[in-house]
Amino acid sequence: MSELLHANGIVKRFGSFTALKGVTFRLRAGEIHALMGENGAGKSTLIKVLTGVHEADGGTVTVAGRGIRAASPREAEAAGISTVYQEVNLLPNLSVAENILMGRQPMRGPFIRHGEVKRRARAALARLGLEVDVGALLGSFPVAVQQMTAIARALDQEARVLILDEPTSSLDARESEELFAVMRRLRGEGMGIVFVSHFLDQIYAVSDRITVLRDGALVGTWEAAGLPRLELVSHMIGKEVTASSGDGGVVCGGGAEAFRVEGLERRGVVGPLTFSVAAGEATGLAGLLGSGRTETARMLFGIDGATGGRVKAGGEEVALGSPRAAMAAGLAFCSEDRKVEGIIPSLSVRENIVLAMQASRGVLRRVPRAEQEALAAKFIAALNIRTRGPETPIGTLSGGNQQKCLLARWMAMQPRLLILDEPTRGIDVGAKAEIEALCGELRRAGMSILFISAELEEVVRNCSRVVVLRDRRQAAVLDGPAISLRTIMETVAAS
Amino acid sequence: MKEIRSTLVWPLVALVVLLVFNAVASPGFFHVEWKDGRLFGTVVDIFNQGARVPMLLALGMTLVIATGGVDLSVGSIMAVSGAVAAMQVNAGASMGQAVAAGLGLATLLGLVNGVLIARVGLQPIIATLVMMVAGRGLAMLLTGSQMVPFANRSLTWLANGSVGGLPVPVVLVLLLAGVTGWLLRRTAAGLFIEATGDNEKASRLAGIQTGGVRLAVYGFSGFCAGLSGVLEAANISAADPARIGDTRELDAIFAVVAGGTALTGGRFSLAGSVVGALLLQTLTLTLYNQNVAPAVAPVPKAVVILAVCLLHSPRLRARFGKRTQSVAA
Structure with missing residues (x-):
């Protein structure tokens, strides 16, 4: 030819x-x-x-x-x-x-x-x-x-x-x-x-x-x-498939069920999905680009509403029709698109951190300035956010530090389920490690995490349950010992 | 705080330059005298006329622009509220009732703008352009296209009276500006407005009801325009539906931009807008004092406004700074 x-x-x-x-x-x-x-x-x-x-x-x-x-x-x-x-x-x-x-x-x-x-x-x-x-x-x-x-x-x-x-x-x-x-x-x-x-x-x-x-x-x-x-x-x-590569790093903790997703779908976009999220554990969403990971997160947080199925917390159905409703139900969502859907670039680090908390309190009950400053100082220290000060515009910070501010914004809400969509994308290696360590601390404090990452090793390292997506459908749910690079990749590749 | 102060610098510098020019060019410019229990003088006039229209409109416009929008309808809303207030007092209503009717309708029209923008999803420039045309038409319709003269001393007092030696509009508008500024920072409204204007998508995902924020700022802009329209009518004891507020929306936008609030939305400065409005009014009066024909006056006005806006541009300042550095080297 x-x-x-x-x-x-x-x-x-x-x-x-x-x-x-x-x-x-x-x-x-x-x-x-x-x-x-x-x-x-x-x-x-x-x-x-x-x-x-x-x-x-x-x-x-x-x-x-x-x-x-x-x-x-x-x-x-x-x-x-x-x-x-x-x-x-x-x-x-x-x-x-x-x-x-x-x-x-x-x-x-x-x-x-x-x-x-x-x-x-x-x-x-x-x-x-x-x-x-x-x-x-x-x-x-x-x-x-x-x-x-x-x-x-x-x-x-x-x-x-x-x-x-x-x-x-x-x-x-x-x-x-x-x-x-x-x-x-x-x-x-x-x-x-x-x-x-x-x-x-x-x-x-x-x-x-x-x-x-x-x-x-x-x-x-x-x-x-x-x-x-x-x-x-x-x-x-870019990963060799060998029997031993990247086996599960997080043992299933057997935590109580915090959220249960039942047949949730958005017709023509993603689903239906059925899985449960345990308290104090990270559940991963894995799949190739375009497999429906982000779409699932957006559906859960009520940005692009579901057309079918339900989400239950403690046996009771929760309404997730809008981001506000999802926040009221104890959800938080850190978008993969930090610039477009995350930071408010010209506002300060402090204002960016208190934003979600202030929004949920409403316009009249302003978080007092002293409390805002204490909150900002606490998270800047706890997450090791490198900024000249709490009043620096967030847009001038590096990607990793912006990401930590956004994490702080949602941690301040003390959500029951934190959805992290590509929390480590586009940030340097050191910041990546810090964010992964932070996820571990949050888990131990009892928070559930829905962890989305294109880097399968990250998913394997951090999650005790992995929902594998293929072509915008749920392909499998892997638990504890079943989680490894190989099993995830085999599930993704299965026809 | 530092940032806000630095945006105030340039309009203040321009204002001082103009004032110095006036002090030299027209003796007696700063002459103020006390007569019949109130202050008189050119400077007092600047404050009075500046407060009545540009400052008041700029208050509402600042918040609208901070959300990334613009309100072209304020001039027409002025005409509507002035006409309504005049007709109300002629129909026997008290000053309070007449003002309430004018302000009520003006706020309603502002909220209609807000609904068209936040709920229907029209571009702010289109929605308020529609209201600009429709509002002027409504004012004409209400008055039968006729000037509405009235004789009501308390309504006239609103524009021409004095409180503690100061013209009523000055007191009223500075009070409104102060209370607005205080409330915006005392509640979370200021934060929500800035967040919405800076990144609406992210604000919504953080749980802010951005639609409600936009609705509120257009309603407030309508309210400010309504008050301005009532004061304009009160000033000459007549509501002229064709001329009240004509092209004044542009003055308001100039005042806001000169005051350092960017048209792209986000951070705003009410104090900056107040200074911007004073700058505009001083400029108008200066040109008048220098016998510049009214038809030609917009040209030097445009030059000054352009200069102030360019001084706000970080890119231009950076380039200018670089050039002076290289000259020094």
Whole structure:
């Protein structure tokens, strides 16, 4: 089979951070090639380099043997590389036909030949086996049709390389199947397709080869048929699967049940989930990127409300319809997105720490200034928060210290269940260790913790029960001695 | 505290520069005399006129801007409340009843803004633009597009009377500013407003009812505009539905921004806004004293406002600082 696209030794830096460290990627004509990796692996950056959004700092890209230097998306398209993003980036207020031919409309003098536009649009859609009114507004169609329109646009510009970036994340099962049928048909016509998805089932259903990136470097490229799932997962997270690796560090304490989640789900997003959380223990949520970990946390804390199931505390059902209701029920939630959902950047460390406590007391019962200062001083000392003082704006602190302030915000509430979503992401090693130690102290003080982390070793080290998620469903609940890197990875990889 | 003080510096500097200019250019600028049991003089006029409109509007506008919004409807709400108060006294109501009616309706209109923004989800600029147009129309409708003169000595006293030698509006507005500032820091309202404006998503996840916060600040802004409208009508013993408050929303925004509260929301300074309003009023009067034609006056006004806003920009200050350093080296 002939080689269609060859990206050789691609380097991309953002400031002092190197996102791609000399990645090589080869795509053949007539193949579907899956590009895999966890958060920060460099998938998106590689795609953006190929499509001319970013300019590479090193390396070469050739398409069908001809070197290209795509400095803009337009040049990449001219070289035959087309991309369909997860969030369709077309114009919903224009017609389907206009979207397909935008920028290349057939003209007669200064006028657009609207008949010709529609004819070509229909022809492109026919190749995909789709018949719709091409004159109707794109926004009036479901996402699946919009995606087909984006692919039709690629076909009309005679793309030879088609990049599909998480195309199935907003499609249902039937729509995904239709998309796969189209992908197979285009493969038959000799097109090279790069496929990004978090769903292992889908990867194995359509891919011929799989390339794995990790931390901005190439791990390898394999024939899909010759790569067992478990091996793929271990390549993605960078852990060898051996019998002894990372066995459970926390023995099941046999604590009394504090919370019970029964069939909780948010239709089309995550669930149903059934597990219980013991008092004074940490329960982990493990799974690959996109497996529904964060979605579960948001559902529990009432940010994106559940559509079914219930949560019980001490046998009684608790209402978790909003963050306020969840807080009243004794829950606290430390978001993974510290900047967007955590800190109030220009307010001081003290104000950030007392915020949740003040909110639950209401506007009139202000926490007295002396109490605020005592609280801030206590947590700054207890969590070893490095700040010039309690009045320093939190936005000027390092990520790890911001994270500790947010932990302090929720600890001040003395919740019964603390949900920690990626509490150690993006912070330095020392702060990581401190936060893990802190979790241990909280557990011993009787608090329950729901611990979410992409780093499986952290989950294994800290949790006495692990709920494993796969494709946004509960795959298994592992208890005490059953928890190890190997069992978690096997569960994640099982089909 | 240090931060707030430093934002106060620049509008104060601008104010002092203007005052010094006036002291030199127009002798008698600082002349104040005691007549009939009250103070008279140019400086007193600045305080009086500054309090009646820009300062009062800026109080409400400061809190709205601190939540990351803006209220374009205050000028029109002034017209509505002025008209309502005037019509009430003409219909035989007492001064108290008339003022209550004007303030009540104004607060209600402010709350409508709040509902459109916090519950319906409109952009603040759109929602209050709608109210700006609709409010002016409502004032015209109520009055039949006619000026509403009235003869009510207690209502007129609100704008022209004096308390302890000071004009009533000055006392009233400084009192309102003081009480508002005290309440905001005494309760958690100030913290919730700043948190909502700085990061609404995070505030909601911390349990703050950000919708309620936004509703309240637009209601308060309506209340302040209502009081300002009543004082404007009381000042000339007539409510002019077409002219009361016309384009004054811009004065309020200028005062707030010049006072150091960023349009992006978050930290606010009521004291800064009060100084900003005084700066604006001094500038207006200075230009008038220098015989600058009213039609041309906005140009020098714009230049001063631009200068104060640029002085607030940390980026510009950093660049300026760097340049002076390199010159020194």
